[in-house]
Amino acid sequence: MTNNTAGVEFWLLGFHSVPGWQALLFFVFLVIYILTITGNIVIISVVRLELWLHSPMYTFLQNLSFLEICYTSTIMPKMLANLLVERKAISFAGCMAQLYCFVFLGATECFLLVVMAYDRYLAICYPLHYTVAMSDTSCTRLATVSWVTGIFTGLLPCFLISRLHFCGSNQIKHFFCDIPPLLKLSCSDTSTTEVIIFILSLLVLVSCLLLTLVSYLFIILTILKIPSSSGKRKTFSTCGSHLAVVAIYYGTMISMYVRPTSSLPSKLSKIVSVFYTIITPLLNPVIYSLRNKDFRDALKKVISGQCSLHRTKISGSAVTSETHRQ
Numbered sequence: 001m002t003n004n005t006a007g008v009e010f011w012l013l014g015f016h017s018v019p020g021w022q023a024l025l026f027f028v029f030l031v032i033y034i035l036t037i038t039g040n041i042v043i044i045s046v047v048r049l050e051l052w053l054h055s056p057m058y059t060f061l062q063n064l065s066f067l068e069i070c071y072t073s074t075i076m077p078k079m080l081a082n083l084l085v086e087r088k089a090i091s092f093a094g095c096m097a098q099l100y101c102f103v104f105l106g107a108t109e110c111f112l113l114v115v116m117a118y119d120r121y122l123a124i125c126y127p128l129h130y131t132v133a134m135s136d137t138s139c140t141r142l143a144t145v146s147w148v149t150g151i152f153t154g155l156l157p158c159f160l161i162s163r164l165h166f167c168g169s170n171q172i173k174h175f176f177c178d179i180p181p182l183l184k185l186s187c188s189d190t191s192t193t194e195v196i197i198f199i200l201s202l203l204v205l206v207s208c209l210l211l212t213l214v215s216y217l218f219i220i221l222t223i224l225k226i227p228s229s230s231g232k233r234k235t236f237s238t239c240g241s242h243l244a245v246v247a248i249y250y251g252t253m254i255s256m257y258v259r260p261t262s263s264l265p266s267k268l269s270k271i272v273s274v275f276y277t278i279i280t281p282l283l284n285p286v287i288y289s290l291r292n293k294d295f296r297d298a299l300k301k302v303i304s305g306q307c308s309l310h311r312t313k314i315s316g317s318a319v320t321s322e323t324h325r326q
Contacts, residue, residue, distance in 0.1 A: 008092040008166075010185075014082050014175040017267065026083040032282055033076045039285030040065035042299070050298040056139040057123070058295075060116045061288055063143050067112065068281040071105040074098060075176045075277050082175070095177040100158040102176065106253070106276075108150025110208040113246060115142045116288075117215035120242075125222045153204060157197050164188040173270075176277070180256065180269060201257035209250045216243060241287045245280060252276045 015025055043065040047058045078098070082088040090098070119139075123130050157179060167187040174181040179197060183190045216239055223236060252275040289295045 009089045009170065010092065010095050010166075010177070011171045012078070012082055012088045012090055012175060012177070013171055013173050014079060014088060015270070016088075022083050026080060029076060029083070029278065030080055032278055033072060033080065036072050036278075036282045036285070037069055039282070039289075040069045043285055043289050043295075046295065046299050046302050049302050053294070053298050056119055056134045056136075057116070059139050060112060060119060060143060063146070064109070064112050064116070064284060064288065067105055067109055068284055070101070071109065072278065072281040074101040074105060079175045090177065095172075095182075096158055096162050099161065099177045099179070099182070100154045102154075102178070102277075103157050104150050104154030107153035107204050108147055109249070110204055111146035111149055112143070113249075114208045114211045114215075115146055117212040117242075118142075120239075121215040121218055124219050153200070156200060160193045160196060161186075164190065164193065174273070175270060176273075178256075178269075178273065198258065201254075205250060205254050205258055209246070209254070212246055212250075245283050245287050248283070249276050249280045 015022065018025070044062050047053045047062050075098070078090065119134055122133050126133065161179065161182050164182075164186040165188045166185055169185070172181045172185060183194060219239060220236075223239070252272045256269065256272055256276075
């Protein structure tokens with residue numbers, strides 16, 4: 001089998017090693033997927049509806065929520081379908097498309113997390129200069145650069161892997177078309193490809209992680225100067241939550257891709273992949289929005305407004321029906 005043959009298919013084995021758990025895994029992952037999509041749609045909708053949330057921080061949060069919807073939808077629908085069917089096939093073109101979207105969106109998330117950390121750094125460390133430094137134009141440019149850089153970052157790994165030859169078994173021991181299992185499956189010499197992907201992963205993941213950590217380091221140093229103990233606790237709680245998500249996302253991503261060889265066992269790699277493809281997109285809405293008092297207040301306002309509008313429509317319909325009867 002070669003990668004330039006029309007009709008080439010891979011088989012995503014997924015969680016085939018636990019056949020008795022397929023139905024339970026389907027239910028659990030389906031619930032997580034629905035919660036992830038719903039949570040991120042709520043964030044986008046609330047920020048869009050509430051004018052007083054039209055600030056750089058929430059603009060970046062909207063971008064992150066939209067990205068998480070795309071990111072999890074790149075992987076989970078196919079994974080859920082494969083949990084229910086015997087034929088777990090994916091075409092070569094479909095596999096490369098999934099791989100590209102995964103790398104592009106994953107890289108974009110790294111860049112957005114850096115931008116969001118930088119935004120909080122300016123807001124907390126330089127509050128008097130924040131509105132000038134983080135204007136609407138600067139916010140739009142930073143978000144655009146994050147997306148465009150992510151788009152180009154995804155091209156190189158996808159191009160390199162698409163040029164490999166695949167012979168013998170076409171079974172991918174993973175639940176999506178990821179880089180390490182595809183490298184293991186190839187019968188080509190993958191040493192050059194592995195080194196290039198390793199360097200690219202090192203540049204993107206480690207540099208973004210360091211920039212994010214440096215931003216939060218300066219934030220923590222500024223927080224320590226706050227005289228109010230309650231203010232310290234509140235800000236530390238928020239920063240701690242953000243850093244927890246950053247640690248889970250970057251820790252699992254680095255363990256998978258910042259390695260010179262693809263030596264991680266397939267079972268362990270699947271468990272690690274679950275964290276950055278399924279758990280992190282679910283945590284982001286909770287950590288970045290529902291723990292934020294301003295957002296919770298805006299959410300309550302939107303819900304109460306919609307309830308009032310619904311009651312008004314019902315009352316209007318009742319009055320109209322009564323008028324017609326008279």
